[in-house]
Amino acid sequence: MSSWEVVIGLETHVQLNTKSKIFSGSSIAFGAEPNTQANVVDIALPGVLPVLNKEAVQCAIRFGLAVNAEIAPRSVFARKNYFYPDLPKGYQISQYELPVVGKGTLTIEVGDSEKIINITRAHLEEDAGKSVHGASPGQSGIDLNRAGTPLLEIVTEPDMRSAAEAVAYARKLHELVQWINICDGNMQEGSFRCDVNVSVRRKGEEKFGTRREIKNLNSFRFMQQAIEYETRWQIETLEDGGKIEQATVLFNPDTGETRAMRSKEEANDYRYFPDPDLLPLAVSAADIDVIRATLPELPSAMKARFEREHGLSTYDAGALTASRAIADYFTATLQVFGGEAKLAANWVMGNVSAKLNEEGRVIADAPVSPALLAGLLKRIADNTISSKIAKDVFEAMWAGEGDADAIIERKGLKQVTDTGAIEAIVDEVLAANAAMVEEFRAGKDKAFNALVGQTMKASKGKANPAQVNEILKRKLAG
Amino acid sequence: MINHSLKHLASMLTSKEVSSVELTQEYLNRIARLNPEINAYITVDTELSLAQARAADQRIANGDAGPLTGIPIAQKDIFCAKGWKTTCGSKMLETFIAPYDAGIVEHFNAAGAVNLGKTNMDEFAMGSSNETSYFGKVQNPWDRTRVPGGSSGGSAAAVAARLCAAATGTDTGGSIRQPASLCGLSGLKPTYGLTSRYGMIAFASSLDQAGPMAHSCEDMAIMMNAMTGFDQRDSTSLQREKEDYTRDLGKPLAGLRVGLPKEYFAEGLDAGVAKVIEAAVDEYRKLGAEIVEISLPNTMLSIPVYYVLAPAEASSNLSRYDGVRFGHRAAEYDDLMDMYCKSRAEGFGAEVKRRILIGTYVLSAGYYDAYYLKAQQIRRLIAEDFAKAFEQCDLILGPTAPSTAFKAGEKADDPVSMYLQDIYTIAVNLAGLPGMSIPAGFAPAADGKELPVGLQVIGNYFDEARMLNAGHAYQQVTDWHTRMPEGIA
Amino acid sequence: MSLNTHDVKRIAHLARIAISEEEAEATLVKLSGILGMIEEMQAVDTSGIVPMSHSQDVTQRLREDAVTESNQRELLQSIAPAVENGLYLVPQVIE
Structure with missing residues (x-):
């Protein structure tokens, strides 16, 4: 196996966030009754x-x-x-020789390293309709609601060398198109679909092997499985003395296998030519400037800014800009909080994200809003509560019990910072734990921690831990 | 009544000398009497027409009449008209009832014109004799054994036989001008982009253009006022100020520079036709025009270029006829592939299939550059020929067709000889220029029969008003356009 | 470029038009004539000439993104060869 190298390129169909179709005024809303969003243009009537x-x-x-x-x-x-029955005009309007978007790049992270993936082009095209099977025996039903939905097809160079890289690219792209608000990213509804070209070659070989195209992958997990299966299959086929035939294949999630499509067996001859019904699309520098001005700060720029302005680590800055929603949540929290960015970052990536994972929610649906979280952070920063108590307050906020101040007040969770009060508790603890005091004095540092624990316990966790430390040290030394 | 100008008919309607219902009924009666033989119409719907006539009369009574309100016109069966069977001359669309109106049809409806019916045509506008129609050939009213030309042969025969006051046509390579020439009437193909293509069933999208077919240039100017205008549903429709095409009618022609392309008078032109055209040129000289010889060196190449580009576009435009959503579906088939192949083999006629095959071939892998790209390059050379010519002259005159109407069946089995019918008209479509044919006299056929000859007038882009004026001036000093075939009274 | 009946059948298949052996032969004669006429183009030197797709030098107009269409399924399917539950029916599509 190790003498082989897999070469992967992706073609991703991104459904654009428009209200109407690319060439007609029909709605592209998902889930409508069949053919109720297919007008005269979409069904390709004569004329x-x-x-x-x-x-x-x-x-x-x-x-x-x-x-x-x-x-x-x-x-x-x-x-x-x-x-094809789901292609009403008998042709798809697409861009061929002259696409609107030319060469670009997208940087992905795999493990600890970064890699630049080259984008060959991105072009506008229309989607086809859907074939619905099992309408009547031996028949297929055609629903043209989706026909004419605007797509951006994004094509990469064959730059990826593992399933992991391919998935990292797909994830990165998936986040980016949502970040810049051109796609809702809904993979279940087919808003983001990947075709993956896979070939294998002996390591050191310059020529690419014959590729097979895995069509229409709509989950990252399936993509990983499909590429891994396909890679194994191609290597085994070659090692067994077989030949790879160029083909279009489908991935079956039930079996975890890929198989060639029957309908695409014959060689296609698409007879591309410029659509005489449409004129050349002109984009001026001024048009580009106007659009550039509406573009949000991009994840890479925001990540760099987080490192620079907030002193966050590359890892933290990367995690906080992994999606637009996380970045927005973090930015809003920090804005209300106004304190140390690292504290906000830790909470967003820690407690908030753990809770979301646990409940399978997305950050937009988090019951603790950035404002609520900021309220909690303020109380941590000004020592009203300890970090430990803060976790309980957070749980209560998550459960909808109100904001941090109200919860702290109601539950009496305010930290004890009155030196006299703490000294009184420490005195009681020292008196009740004479054995531990002896151990400490005999040189066992561990006993000190135990005494801190006892003191915190006696204060029901409300004593300021720093003060407890200080007072204990002083008294034990005395 | 059937020989009045549109202007005169409009004044008769507004003065209540005649009602639109009476006028419409008169034409419907003529259609009932003459159409069974001439076969100019595929569909007539008396009720739909009379309902429009009644509405027009109401509009006239309300004092809300325009120049075309209540005037009965015929629509080429290539325009979708809501509720009307719209066949495009094909079995493929034999039962197709259009669920929407074409831009052109909307314009005429808004003007209050009465639609008398849908006229016969070569199937999908592919032909120069109207013999490729699934609904039977059309007779030339001047000689019933001859073809009316094509593809707008039904509209031409309908106007010539006084089965409508005027008609619409479409012109991809000469389909308005050549039948106008062969049937002795006036026809105009406007600058590409002036008339909406929305709802006009596509043959070759980059060449197709709708235009009027009528008895005179004055009638055509009135039709043009109604037909032209920007349509946002057609990406190739041009956004321009609305023009009044009657504005220049009556202007003197003194100083007009008229170019005669030497290639249009070379080998292949019938001697009788040449004589008629020369006489017409003399008439222009008398009207004060200055005649200059010009050259359009790439004229002969327009036929091969056209027979690459038009079939290529058509092969793709006609892919939507697959028997899935509308149109003909074979009665029996084994599977999806069989359904496609049988439905299309049955639904399309021989000429349409031939052009689809040519178009498919020239676009197929490995041939695109040698055929399609090459043709588009030569298309530019042809357009540049005209640009150079218009530095020397204001209008170009010449024959519309190389001969007068030929006998039905004469060229039906020889596509290449049929294609040569369009030698003088095709280049105009390739360049996107306006072109017009007006009656200029008669020339004898081999059997001695005197048949109409059309004079072609080619203008620079958007120069329709000047062309119509030039035609109108000629029609003020000649009466060829008022001649009427025998046997249609 | 000379064509044979095998080519004619291949093109007809690409265009989804059923064609019998005799039809292919008759079509071959006609297509060869037309293609022969088209070959005249090859004598022209077109190097450096920009292909002409449209007669006017204009660019694509853009439509505002608005939903302007409503459901017309009943009307549009009234002219369809075969429908069921709002779907157009075709012989089984095999993937």
């Missing part, structure tokens, strides 16, 4: 014509800017001709 959706173009340009790509001043829509 109908396409008119391009401005928002779709702007989404494409936003993406181009986000991956530092060239935006073509002039791009062209072409027809990709083939017959």
